[in-house]
Amino acid sequence: MTTVNPPTQRLLGKTAFITGAATGIGLATARLFSREGARVALADINSSAGERAAKDIASKGGKAVFIFLDVSREDQWPRAWQEAQLALGTIHILVNNAGVASPVTPENVTLESWRRMREVNVDGPFLGIRQAIGSMKKTGGGRIINVGSISGMVGDPDLPFYSATKGALNQLSLSASQYCARENLPISVNAILPGAVKTNMSAPYMATPRDLQALAEAHPLGRIAQPEEMALAILFLAAQAPANLTGAQLVVDGGLTAQ
Ligand SMILES: NC(=O)c1ccc[n+]([C@@H]2O[C@H](COP(=O)([O-])OP(=O)(O)OC[C@H]3O[C@@H](n4cnc5c(N)ncnc54)[C@H](O)[C@@H]3O)[C@@H](O)[C@H]2O)c1
Structure with a gap:
């Protein structure tokens, strides 16, 4: 008689700290990570959606907490990290996912909104990378995954400043991976670079059926990705990727930049 082994949870015993986890890609990642056995800290500025999401994960048997964190605030990171570790134990995975975009042109952007x-x-x-390296090097290592964008690889007339910030993040990922390798730290730093994904952030670009169709057709696969597909790519880097994978920029864009 053949025995069927139960599916193994790929993040059993791991704790993940995910920024921007109240909605979109971050939320899909928190849900998937929890299903894969991880304890998850959902960090965000959106307290109502974040609390709701953590409760929902917990109601399905997961271990999840919401942590209020404005990722841009240096003073908030140590407290948020400590709060998560007190609730869930040593953090092994950081997903730097929180991000904002606004459709501005080089002519109409204000210095304040650019900043x-x-x-x-x-x-x-x-700030997340600095926090994670300082902590993980004392606790046996870990994995850092940054959510960049293909907008950081190419120019974008509708999102010039978003594109510039994502270009900087893509480079930061590469440099942080080099630093950890040189210092012999057991910490990998990788990134995913999504194409268009159906979330609150991209909603203004899909406001009409015509916009939606044009955006979908720009991708060779002919459709906009779902946040759950990005979560699978992040899971790969967090759980399945070999230990020597670092400095990778995993493009998940339905073939858009391969054209
Ligand atoms: N949606 C896309 O098409 C797309 C494409 C490429 C990359 N991305 C990237 O994916 C990431 C997630 O975006 P999304 O599409 O899920 O959008 P989203 O708007 O659904 O999620 C972004 C989350 O970040 C949170 N956030 C915003 N500012 C914050 C701050 N200062 N501190 C903490 N949290 C903050 C928001 O509250 C929200 O929960 C972003 O980094 C975005 O740039 C998105």
Whole structure:
């Protein structure tokens, strides 16, 4: 008689700290990680959605907490990290996912809104990487995954400043991976670079059926990705990727930049 082994949970015993986890890609990642056995800290500025999401995960048998964190605030990171560790134990995985985008042109952007975008999309992941390296090097290592964008690889007339911040994040990922390798730290740093994904952030670009169709057709696979597909790519980097995979920029864009 053949025995069927139960599916193994790929993150059993692990704790993950996920920023921007109240909605979209971060929420899909928190849900998937929990199903894969991880304890998850959902960090976000959106307390109502974040609390709700953590409760929902817990109601399905997962271990999840919501942590209030504005990723751009240097003073909030140590408290948030400590709060998560007190509730869930040593953190093994950081997903730097929180981000903002606004459709501005080089002619109409204000310096203030440019600075805010940079604070969230670049300062935030920088502070997260610094926090994680300092902590993980004392606790046996870990994996850092940054959510970049293909907008950081190419120019974008509709999102020039978003594109610039994501370009900076893509480079930060590469440099942090090099640093950890050189210092012999057991910490990998990788990124996913999504194409268009159906979330609150991309909603303004899909406001009409015509916009939606044009955006879908720009991707060779002919459709917009779902946040759950990004979560699978993040899970790969967090759980299944070999230990020597670092400095990778995993493009998940339905073939858009391969054209
Ligand atoms: N949606 C897309 O098409 C797309 C494409 C490429 C990359 N991305 C990236 O994916 C990531 C997640 O975005 P999403 O599409 O899920 O959008 P989303 O708006 O659903 O999620 C972003 C989350 O970040 C949180 N957030 C915003 N500012 C924050 C701050 N200062 N501190 C903490 N949390 C903050 C928001 O509250 C929200 O929960 C972002 O980094 C985004 O740039 C998205």
